[in-house]
Amino acid sequence: MDKNDIIYVAGHRGMVGSAVCRALAASGYRNVITATHGQLDLTDRRAVREFYAASAIKTAIICAAKVGGIGANSAGNATFLHENILIAMNTIMGAYEAGVKRLLFLGSTCIYPRMAPQPIPEDSLLTAPLEKTNEGYALAKISGLKLCEFLRRDCGVTYHSLMPTNLYGPGDNYDINGGHVLPTMIRKFETARTEGHKSVPLWGSGTPLREFLHVDDLAAACLFVLEMENPPDLLNVGTGVEVSIRELAEKVQAATGCTAAIEWDSSKPDGTPRKLCDSSKLRSLGWKPRISLEEGLARTVADYRREVAAGTIRL
């Protein structure tokens, strides 16, 4: 990538897209273009085609997606499949038809089988059934990464994908029912602290294992692979550090300074028992995460408090 290239970031208002835009600006990329949802509906094939045709984009970074935690996904698999498959097909195929030579597509490690070997290597893709709670989202992301792979193999463009583990950071969605576990926990503990509640309700058994990556580390990984001439088709991005949901709850409790007791609601789903990705391929190429969970949590709690005070929080 040249610093003067026109780079399109799809989904620049989301947590991932905004982190990618910050990283591009910090690295001196001067021509980043974006379009708000109001300006461009990515589920509208014709609109996306027209957008690409009107701009001389050299590189597209597809961060746009409908995302949510276990609550939102399990209640809305049809919408997660439909919306995400349209966004993936339109942004990838639209780029190809407009002559864009380079594209990075972002997904998530929920594309891998529920009972994949741990840590999950890239080649476990499509070897066994998916986790049911987020099957719709996963199928859409698998379709997107396969479209990139087919176009690269058959049509001479460098389209490739990154699959990050569970992400968190500034601009996250703090919706109690629809959000991911880490931001939801921050909100629950902060609310209990500021409102003096005696207990904090959390979901499931607390035993599932997850890995958490700060979104600024993912953004650095995006630039890292985009600066490579010939990156692998598919790479995982994670820290390699695994925590149980119970341990995470204790860390968030400590980071917020909340003293309320934790109550586990076993009527809520646990989801996949373990989701640690194998990031050794990306690490062997030279990328590594820089933000520990403790540091990232402290930063994110501070971001949350700032956003609450400013009234900009996504709830």
Ligand code: GDP
């Ligand atoms: P996943 O990693 O794709 O399964 O999605 P999430 O980020 O929503 O994490 C879900 C895990 O956190 C499950 O094991 C849930 O049971 C557990 N969990 C505990 N409390 C909460 C909560 O308040 N919200 C969410 N979303 N998950 C929670």
